[in-house]
Amino acid sequence: MNYIQLINQLAEIENKINRDQLMPKYERNFNRIHVLLEEEGYIFRYPVGETYRESNADCEANIVGEEGRHMIITQVIKPIIYKKDADKVSLVQKGIVIVEKQK
Numbered sequence: 001m002n003y004i005q006l007i008n009q010l011a012e013i014e015n016k017i018n019r020d021q022l023m024p025k026y027e028r029n030f031n032r033i034h035v036l037l038e039e040e041g042y043i044f045r046y047p048v049g050e051t052y053r054e055s056n057a058d059c060e061a062n063i064v065g066e067e068g069r070h071m072i073i074t075q076v077i078k079p080i081i082y083k084k085d086a087d088k089v090s091l092v093q094k095g096i097v098i099v100e101k102q103k
Contacts, residue, residue, distance in 0.1 A: 043082040061099040068101035
């Protein structure tokens with residue numbers, strides 16, 4: 001099974017449901033899926049609201065609007081995905097994010 005593609009599809013569905021403000025209806029189901037994926041060793045993050053720096057090694061950013069000193073992640077296209085094997089955690093997919101100047 002291709003877990004990376006599965007996680008990306010899950011993220012896309014979650015984005016659409018959030019946009020339509022339906023997440024409370026499905027939150028329990030998504031939480032269960034997240035737990036199942038974590039049991040397989042996958043850790044994934046949606047860094048919405050976090051400060052973005054060019055030194056972020058785990059994200060590729062698309063900047064919207066004017067670039068500034070204080071940039072914030074406003075949307076996640078693809079989540080940051082890590083894989084845990086024994087005691088080692090490695091990055092398997094950089095997140096693709098939308099970044100905007102903080103107001």
